C-alpha cells in the first residue's frame with residue numbers, strides 16, 4: 001500500500017523533531033508525534049494541579065480505553081493485554097512465570113536479543129533446562145523445517161524475536177506459530193521491533209504471548225510497553241511476582257490471582273505515559289499499519305540499494321522478507337565513528353554490537369554495525385542526505 005506524499009508531509013508537520021534532525025534511529029526511539037507529547041504533558045500538568053489519585057479516578061475511562069487501542073493494534077481482546085514499562089518487563093513477566101525441569105528444551109533463533117538469551121541462560125543454569133538455537137535457512141531467517149525436526153515432548157517453549165535489533169530480517173513468525181500450535185508448545189514472540197512498523201495480528205501469528213515497547217516504531221513515550229497473553233496460556237501461568245493489583249488478598253491466609261492479562265502488571269504506574277502510549281497506538285492505527293509497513297519497507301529498500309552502490313560499504317541485512325532496519329559497515333571507519341560523524345551532520349543513527357546479539361554476530365563473525373532504521377515520516381531526500389554524507393566521509 002502506498003502512502004501519499006501529502007500525507008507524509010502532514011505526518012512530518014505533526015512531528016516537531018522532523019524540523020531539527022534527520023532521524024534514522026527509529027529502532028532505538030522514534031520521534032513522537034504531537035498528540036503523544038501533548039497528551040503526556042497535559043496529564044502531568046493536571047496531575048500536579050489536582051492530585052495523582054484524584055486525576056487517575058477522573059480519567060479511568062481514558063486509561064481503560066488504552067487496553068482497547070492496544071487490543072485493536074494486535075487484533076486481540078482488551079482482557080488479553082497488560083500495560084507495562086517496556087518490552088523487557090513484558091517478556092520477562094511471561095518467561096519467568098514458566099516452570100522448567102532438567103532436560104526441558106527451549107527453542108530460540110539465531111537473531112535472538114541479548115536480554116532474552118541471558119534469561120534463557122540463567123534459567124538453564126538454575127533448572128537444567130537446555131537452550132537450543134534453531135538453524136537459519138539460506139536467506140537468514142528461522143529455518144522452519146529445522147524447527148519442526150527438533151520438536152519432541154521435551155520442548156517446552158518456542159521463543160523467538162520477530163524483527164531483530166541488529167538487522168532488517170523479518171522472521172517467518174506465522175509459519176513458526178503454525179508449527180507451535182500443531183505441537184501444542186507455547187510460542188512467545190518478541191515483537192519489540194515489529195510493533196508499529198508491521199501489521200501484527202495475533203490470530204494470524206498464532207502466538208501465545210507477544211511483547212513490545214512504546215518508544216520504538218510505535219512512536220510512544222519512553223518507559224511504556226505492553227504484553228499480549230492468550231487466555232489459554234494465562235490460565236496455565238501464575239506470575240512469578242504478585243501484588244495487590246495482579247491478585248486480591250481475599251482473607252488473611254488467602255489470595256486470588258487476577259484472571260485477565262493484568263495479572264502480569266503491578267499497581268503503580270505513570271498514567272500520563274500510559275495515555276501517551278494510547279495516543280501513539282491510536283495515531284498509528286489512524287495512519288494505518290498496512291500503509292506504514294509499505295512505506296517503511298520501500299524506503300529501507302531504497303536506502304539499501306544506495307548503500308550497496310557505495311564503494312567500501314557492506315549491507316548486512318538478511319531475510320527473505322525485510323523491514324525498516326538497515327545495517328551496514330564500512331571498510332574505512334568503525335561503526336561508532338560513522339555514527340558520530342553522521343550525528344555532526346544532524347543525522348541520527350545507532351550502532352549494533354556483538355553483545356546485543358551474540359548468536360548472530362558470532363555466527364556471522366560481524367563487526368560492529370551502523371544501524372539506520374527508517375520510519376514512514378522519513379523522506380527519500382533524507383535517505384539521499386545520509387548516503388551523500390557517507391560518501392563524503394569515506395572519500
Ligand SMILES: *Cc1c(COP(=O)(O)O)cnc(C)c1O
Pocket residue numbers: 086087088089113115161163164165190192193212213214225
Ligand atoms: C529494544 C528491544 C528489546 C527491549 O525493549 P525495551 O523496551 O528496551 O525493554 C527487546 N527485543 C528487541 C528485539 C529489541 O530490539
